[in-house]
Amino acid sequence: PCSCLSTAPPGPSSPPSPYPLSPAVTPSVQFSFTLLYTLLYSALFLLAYAQLWLLLLHRHKRWSYQSSFLFLCLLWAALRTTLFCFYFRNAIQANHLPVALYWLLYCFPVCLQFFTFSLINLYFTQVRLYCLARCLFLLFSLLFLSVNVVCGMLEDRDGSSSQTWTLVLVRVLVNDGLFILNAVLLSTVLMLLTRHSHCTSPYLLSKGTSVCRTAALGAAVVFLFTSRACYNLTALKNSRMEDFDFDWYNVSDQADLQRDLGDREFLAFGAILFIWELLPMSLLMLIFRIRRPPQESWFSPGSFCSLSLAP
Numbered sequence: 001p002c003s004c005l006s007t008a009p010p011g012p013s014s015p016p017s018p019y020p021l022s023p024a025v026t027p028s029v030q031f032s033f034t035l036l037y038t039l040l041y042s043a044l045f046l047l048a049y050a051q052l053w054l055l056l057l058h059r060h061k062r063w064s065y066q067s068s069f070l071f072l073c074l075l076w077a078a079l080r081t082t083l084f085c086f087y088f089r090n091a092i093q094a095n096h097l098p099v100a101l102y103w104l105l106y107c108f109p110v111c112l113q114f115f116t117f118s119l120i121n122l123y124f125t126q127v128r129l130y131c132l133a134r135c136l137f138l139l140f141s142l143l144f145l146s147v148n149v150v151c152g153m154l155e156d157r158d159g160s161s162s163q164t165w166t167l168v169l170v171r172v173l174v175n176d177g178l179f180i181l182n183a184v185l186l187s188t189v190l191m192l193l194t195r196h197s198h199c200t201s202p203y204l205l206s207k208g209t210s211v212c213r214t215a216a217l218g219a220a221v222v223f224l225f226t227s228r229a230c231y232n233l234t235a236l237k238n239s240r241m242e243d244f245d246f247d248w249y250n251v252s253d254q255a256d257l258q259r260d261l262g263d264r265e266f267l268a269f270g271a272i273l274f275i276w277e278l279l280p281m282s283l284l285m286l287i288f289r290i291r292r293p294p295q296e297s298w299f300s301p302g303s304f305c306s307l308s309l310a311p
Contacts, residue, residue, distance in 0.1 A: 030266070031088075037270055038084040040278060045077035047285060054290040065123040069116060069288055073281060076112040079105055080273070087266070103152040107254045110175065113277060114144050116284070117182050124189045140178055147174045169236055171254075176229030183225045187218025228253065228276045253277075 051070050060066065083105040086094035097105065118137045125133035151171040155164045194214045232253060253272050 033267060033270060034084055034087045037273070037278075038081060038088075041077050041081040041084065044278075044282060044285065045074060045081055048074040048077060051285070051290045058290060058292055060290065065119060066288055066290070069119055069284075070290075072112055072116045072119065073285055076109050076116070076281065079109045079112075080277075083109075099153065103149070107148050107152050109277070110254060111145055111148055113281065114175070114179065114182070115141055116281070117179070117186075120284070120288075121182055121186050121189065124186065124193060140182070144175065144178050147171055165236070172229070172232040172236060176225065176232060179225040180222065180229060183218075183221040187215075187222060190214045190218055224276065224280060231272070 048070050052067065052074065055062070055067055055070070083094070086105075118141055122133055122137050148171060151167045155167040191214055253276060
């Protein structure tokens with residue numbers, strides 16, 4: 001990423017002159033870090049692409065929750081791979097993209113992650129209150145997308161104006177609030193299916209999904225997105241405390257609040273993506289991977305249980 005410049009305190013009659021700051025990390029670490037993330041996202045892209053071919057090979061339904069999930073993962077991995085490719089040779093351009101392209105590479109993948117999570121929630125609510133759940137998650141997705149589009153168009157990514165800070169605050173509250181609400185709903189639905197559903201309980205229990213494991217999974221999902229909200233709110237708070245040198249914290253999950261992503265900011269942004277995006281999406285892709293259909297199954301092909309979960 002591009003090196004940041006700071007301005008020396010001006011004298012009584014001399015204009016301020018920029019002087020370079022010493023790099024926080026060495027160029028080799030930056031290059032290795034960028035290469036690692038590019039390879040990881042490329043691997044996920046190839047995995048999703050291969051899974052879609054396996055879906056056709058094993059003659060699964062072409063339009064299903066599983067295929068929709070894989071298409072969303074494919075698009076998400078493609079956008080993240082494209083973003084990190086910018087940082088190999090033209091980090092300045094990556095920091096100063098046009099508004100539409102910036103939103104597509106930095107903000108839209110967060111929307112795709114939410115859509116994927118909502119799709120999984122909708123899949124597990126087929127047994128109970130499907131029509132109500134479909135309307136509810138459609139409303140959540142439209143609200144999520146609308147807020148991100150409006151905030152992305154209005155904010156200047158500088159973080160210096162009060163309007164920008166307010167817009168980012170609104171986006172963080174809405175985004176992370178919907179993520180946490182989705183996580184709570186998913187945990188509740190999984191607990192209900194494991195304990196009370198006559199269709200899914202035997203299937204889930206046969207895969208080793210006990211009530212305790214379901215509760216632990218739900219708690220982990222809620223904790224994951226709650227910690228993401230806490231980090232984003234901390235970044236917002238520290239963005240107004242310049243005198244305490246919290247600048248490397250001033251990077252949200254959409255890389256805003258900074259005019260440029262310097263050395264530390266770039267590494268912090270990568271860590272955010274690894275913890276709250278790459279790991280969860282990788283685990284979901286492994287869970288919902290395409291498997292060879294069994295020769296005999298006591299579940300009907302068109303039933304809710306036809307999309308098997310990997311153990």
